[in-house]
Amino acid sequence: MSAPRKINPWLKAGLEFGPLILFFVVFMRLRDRTVTLAGTEYSGFIVATLVFVPVLVLSTLALWRLTGRLAPMQIATLVLVVIFGGLSVWLNDPRFFKVKPTIIYLIFAGLLGFSLIRGRNWLELVMAEALPMRPEGWRILTLRMALLFLGLAIANEIVWRSMSETAWVNFKTFGLPAIMIGFFVANARLFERYALPRDGD
Structure with missing residues (x-):
């Protein structure tokens, strides 16, 4: 490829x-x-x-x-x-669009969890070029990301069902990207611990 x-x-x-x-x-x-x-x-x-x-x-x-x-x-x-x-x-019903992130995150959580059960790390296939790591690191990251997506799905349901439309739009526009960025920052030590040497390192 x-x-x-x-x-x-x-x-x-x-x-x-x-x-x-x-x-x-x-x-x-x-x-x-x-x-x-x-x-x-x-x-x-x-x-x-x-x-x-x-x-x-x-x-x-x-x-x-x-x-x-x-x-x-x-x-x-x-x-x-x-x-x-x-x-x-x-x-003419906003509920369909609001539930879309829930479905996306549940699909991703399910796929990552299934890949762990099958012993085939699909996350590594997608991200290995950007984050070269040893297999153990990918297993840990995959589990954490599956839990993250599950948590995001639950959070989206809580926000759109219990808060105002403006609150949900703010959550979708700023909250979800901030959570994703925070997740990768929080896993910086994982990337360092299991990193594979790059060419020239």
């Missing part, structure tokens, strides 16, 4: 996080308004979802075109966003 083509890291970050930031901006501008489209009234949340879905599709295609590769997580996320975002817009 060929290595992904290198692109400007700022461009890559913009393509990955730009659609989410756009969703946040559109929602914040329209959250207290009702928008009428083709004779049907939609909340600001639904309009933000309507904007987010095609923009995510375009940014993901652009990322694939520029790098020549998409991670399995990116593909799964795109498919579920199109399905559940489309259902939210079609049925």
Whole structure:
């Protein structure tokens, strides 16, 4: 398998996080308004979802075109966003889009847990190029990530079912990425302990 083509890291970050930031901006501008489209009234949340879905599709295609590769997580996320975002817009019901992160995280937790049971570390296949580690390190990281995704699924359910729409949008836009970044920072010692030497080290 060929290595992904290198692109400007700022461009890559913009393509990955730009659609989410756009969703946040559109929602914040329209959250207290009702928008009428083709004779049907939609909340600001639904309009933000309507904007987010095609923009995510375009940014993901652009990322694939520029790098020549998409991670399995990116593909799964795109498919579920199109399905559940489309259902939210079609049925004019925000619940479908809100439950989407729960389903994504449960799928990832299940896949990682299943890979541990089968003794085949799929996480290593996806991330080994960026984080070369010994097999024991991958087993520990896989277990921790499976538990993380399970916890995120539970957290998403609690937030969208018990808090305001604005609280959920803030949680999705800033809370979930911050938790993921914090997770990898917290595992820095694991990466150092089980790291494999790189060429030239």
